Amino acid sequence: MPFLTNEEGNQPIDIYYQDYGKGQPVILIHGWPLSHQAWEGQVQTLLEAGYRVISYDRRGFGLSSHPLDGYDYSSLASDLNAIIQQLDLHKVTIVGFSMGGGEVVRYLTDYGTERISKAALIASIIPLVAQKEDNPDGVPSEVLNSIMEALKNNRVGFLKDFHKNFYNYQENKGRMSEANLEYDFSIASHASPIATIKAAEAWAGTDFRAELKNVTVPTLIVHGDADNIVPIKTSADQAAKGIADNEYHVIPNAPHGLNLTHRKELDKLLLEFLKK
Template identity: 60%
Template sequence: MPFIETEDIQRGENVYLNYQDHGDGQPVILIHGWPLSHKMWENQVQAVVDAGFRCIAYDRRGFGDSDRPYLHYDYTSLALDLRALIEQLDLRHCVLVGFSMGGGEVVRYLSMYGNDRIDKAVLISSIIPIVKKTDDNPKGVPEDKLDGIMEALQTKRVTFLAEFSKLFYNSSDNKDTATEEVLQYDWTIATAASPHATIETAKAWGHTDFRPELRNVTVPTLIVHGDADQIVPIETSSDQASKEIRQNKYIKIKNAPHGLFLTHKEELNNALLDFLRQ
């Protein structure tokens, strides 16, 4: 399997990131959600490549087959990893596609580097711009609930991740796609990730406020969210992002859960490919 090596003097470390690279044409970079790996994208990779694009999907540090350093799981470090991938593969005119927590890498990258090498962005079930409940974000996730997630990851991570997967897909409403085998497959991927990375990245997506950075998203952007998402409430995420990102197309998928890349893959893929072709 191929790897790229990050080169970060400031962090004093080099980290090897696993990636998959298929097809030709304009590069489309798929950034996976928490707590999975690039494997979540199998239904999108095939569609993107068949449509004539080059598709790169990689494992975030601490997840999948990438290295597992102990430090640096904040969004700036994760955006630096993304930059290393783009530079070392010499990618240009890229489309950045971030799912859930991956939306943070997209926005932080654009905040740090502008539209250098980037033509478009896609935010799917994204945490952008803010997850946590605050006085000016009353529909966000209460801090005590976020604290409960962190405690569960510390004390019963394996059990917590099994229950999380059910909510991820609204499995009781999507039994035909979110089967027991799928839930077991995702649980295997999630539990194989670094326990420390799982906690540290949860802190990053739970406590980072991207609202001041939305003005840095200047490329055409597709926003897709399910209106039945129980993991990232649509009111505190994509509803807000769609009002602040200047050039955006916002698609709400009816009855779709957080993991709509599986349960509503046809609708998502059609929206994604239409946007890529524009």
């Protein structure tokens, strides 16, 4: 199995990754609480279009190391940097889905744009999930607190139902199968319980608004207007206002997990953006 080790930080972290194809490199960063397997459709599409496609498991998820700590975004961005450096990648497009949008922005904050040509934020949490006085459209604290309590006291039970809302399953049965829900549950339930909680604390509590100015490469922003997990007004709408060089697309009726339910629409946008 392909692993590389990030030596930066308090302890070595082994990162599982898949590296297919040739051409311009595209790195796919998965969302919470899944693994690189969530990108199955996009890997196929990008390979067929002639790109080099690299996907990996965030620490604590999939086959990567399951450490006790290190789930803050700078630590997570250091894992991304280890991949870029050790594979000696240049002119990379980094694509972050949901929580993965945080790694995109924090990487650009901590490591700059020398090796990056483009970025993409897909159903991303950027710039802020939580409701605050100056972010009234965010997710209320009582909702976020209830998620944390459920993860601590009934993690598997919470995850069993989570992806129904992730995909707006009742409305999108024609675009996916119940087997997709079972597949995601299997992936999510086998993640580190500690990582599942601490990564959730990171995406729920990190404010990236001051870092949007660091996103200076051309950036694709795609969000669904029916996203029940990351409301569009607190995320993509604000990201589009704060990132100078962006291309913003809203997919009508698309849920959070639009990379599956609205794969054709997303893949078309992604390929058009990469070719520009």
